[in-house]
Amino acid sequence: MKVFEDNFKEYFYDNTIITLGGFDGLHLGHRALIEKTIHIAKRLKCKSMVFTFKNHPLTIINEELAPKLLMSNQYKQKLLNEYNIDILNMAEFNAEFMKLSPEEYISSLVKHYNASGLVVGFNHRFGYKNLGDIDLLKNLSKSLGFNLYVVPPIKYKGEVVSSSKIRNLLSEDGDIEKANKMLSRYYSLEGKIIRGKQLGRQLGFPTINLDYSKEFVLPRGGVYFSIVEHNDEKYKGITNIGYNPTVENRKLSIETHIIDFNQELYNQKIKINFIKRIRDEKKFNSLTELSEQLKNDKIFAIKQKIEIL
Numbered sequence: 307m308k309v310f311e312d313n314f315k316e317y318f319y320d321n322t323i324i325t326l327g328g329f330d331g332l333h334l335g336h337r338a339l340i341e342k343t344i345h346i347a348k349r350l351k352c353k354s355m356v357f358t359f360k361n362h363p364l365t366i367i368n369e370e371l372a373p374k375l376l377m378s379n380q381y382k383q384k385l386l387n388e389y390n391i392d393i394l395n396m397a398e399f400n401a402e403f404m405k406l407s408p409e410e411y412i413s414s415l416v417k418h419y420n421a422s423g424l425v426v427g428f429n430h431r432f433g434y435k436n437l438g439d440i441d442l443l444k445n446l447s448k449s450l451g452f453n454l455y456v457v458p459p460i461k462y463k464g465e466v467v468s469s470s471k472i473r474n475l476l477s478e479d480g481d482i483e484k485a486n487k488m489l490s491r492y493y494s495l496e497g498k499i500i501r502g503k504q505l506g507r508q509l510g511f512p513t514i515n516l517d518y519s520k521e522f523v524l525p526r527g528g529v530y531f532s533i534v535e536h537n538d539e540k541y542k543g544i545t546n547i548g549y550n551p552t553v554e555n556r557k558l559s560i561e562t563h564i565i566d567f568n569q570e571l572y573n574q575k576i577k578i579n580f581i582k583r584i585r586d587e588k589k590f591n592s593l594t595e596l597s598e599q600l601k602n603d604k605i606f607a608i609k610q611k612i613e614i615l
Contacts, residue, residue, distance in 0.1 A: 307387045310395040311360060313403060314414045322393065323347040324355045324415060325425040326432065328362065328469065331376035332385050333489050335427060335460040335467045340389055342457055343425045352422050353392040357415065358382075360396040366404055373473060374523040376493070395419075408438025412446050423453035430456075462488050473523050480526030482580045492533065492579035495522060495560065499571040511600045513546075513561040514571050516578060524560075529584040531607045534564050535577040541567050542610070544603045545578055548587035563600070565607060582610065 310316060325343040329336050340356065347354035360379055364372035379396060386394050397403065406414070411433045415421050424443065432438040440456060447454040459466045467488045475485040476493060486492050500517045514534075518524065527548040534543045545562040562578060584603055590596040 307383075307391055308393050309383060310393070311398065312395055312418075313397050313400075314418045317418055318353075318393075318420045320420065321350070321352040321422045322355045322419050323350065323352045323423045323425060324357050324419060324421050326357050326415075326430060327427060329356065329358045329382060329386075330362070330373075330469045331472055331489055332382060333376075333467050333469065333472060334462065335457075337389075337490060338457050338460050339425055339427060340386075340391065342455060344390060346423060346425065346455060347392070350422060354390075355393040355395065355419065356386060356391050357395050357397065357419075359399040361399050363399045363404070366399055366401060373470070374477070375521055376469060376472060376489075376523055378496070378522075381496075404434070406433060408433025408442055409446065411438065412443065413450060416450050416452055421452050423455060425455045425457065428456055428458050476523050476525045478526060480528055480583050482525055482530060482583050486581075492581060493523075493525070494577050494579045495524075496575065496577045498573055498575050501572060511563045511597070511604070512568075513563045514576070516560040516562070516576070518560050524558075525580055525583075527558075528586045529603055530580050531582040531584055531610050532562060533579040533581055533612065534562060534567075535579065536571065536574070541565060542607050543578070544584070544600070544607050545580065546587065550587075563604070565604060581612070 323343050323346045325339045327336065327339060343356070344354045362372050362375070383394060415424070424447070426440070426443065428440070430440065430443070443454055461467065462484070465471065472485050472488050475481045475488070482493060495516065495518055497517045497519065499514045501515065525547055528546075530545045530547070532543040532545040534541045542565045543562045544565070545560065547558070547560050549558060560578070584606055588599075590599065
C-alpha cells in the first residue's frame, strides 16, 4: 500500500477508484465502502484508494466540538494495509482545505488522482460547510465524467453503524460488546505503563497503570474483562476505568490486573482489548470487601471464552 499525505499537489498516472470519509474506527460501514472500492477497482483494472484526513475536520472548524477518536492514524494505516487497499491518502484538513467549495473539492479529486469513480456512504457530505451532498455528486459525476457508487447504510440489530454511535456506546452506555460488533473487532487502547500507588499489590492483585491519551474515547467507567497484548502474547485481564472510590483516588486511572502474569512492565508499551463489561465501579466499606470482589472478578474473567470477531 502506498501512503501519501497530499493536499492536491500530486498527480497520479493510474486511474483510481476512490472512497471518501473520515474512517475513524474502520467499522462495518467503512468496511463496506472499502470492499466495494476494491471490488470495482479490480473489475475496472484501476487502483483502489482511500481519501481521508489525518486530523478530524472539527479540530480546525471548531476544536471544542471535535470528538474523541476511536483509533490512531498508525492503527488505521495498519488495518487498511491488511485490507489490501492500493493507496491511502491522509490529507491535512487545514484552513485552506476548509474553504474549498464542494465543486472544487470533487474536481480536484478527479483531476489530481485520475478518478474513474467515487465510492461514498448514503449520507456523505463534503466541501465548504458540508454543503455538498449525494444529489450534487450525481450532477458532478455527469459533468466531470466519473462513476458514482453510493453504498446504503449498514445496520447492526436495526441500528445504522456509525462512528458517533460507537462513541456513544463506549463512553455513555458502556456497551462494549455491541460496540465491538459494530467495529468487527475489539475496541482497544494502547500506551506505556506508568507507576501507580501499588495498592493492588498489597491486596494480592498487582495492576499495571496505562498512560492513556485523552484524544481517544474511554469506555464508561467500570470494570471490564480484557485481553492484554504484550510482545505478541495475549493474556486475560481485569481492567478498571475510574477513580478507585474505596481509596479516594482523585485522578482517573486505567488499571489492569493481568491474570497469571508477574513481569515488570514499567515504560513498556501494551494494548488493552476491552471484551465484556463486568460491573460498575463501587465504593467498598473496606479493603477486605474490595479484595473479595476482586477475587470474584478474577473468577469471572478466567471462565470467559474469547470470541473471535
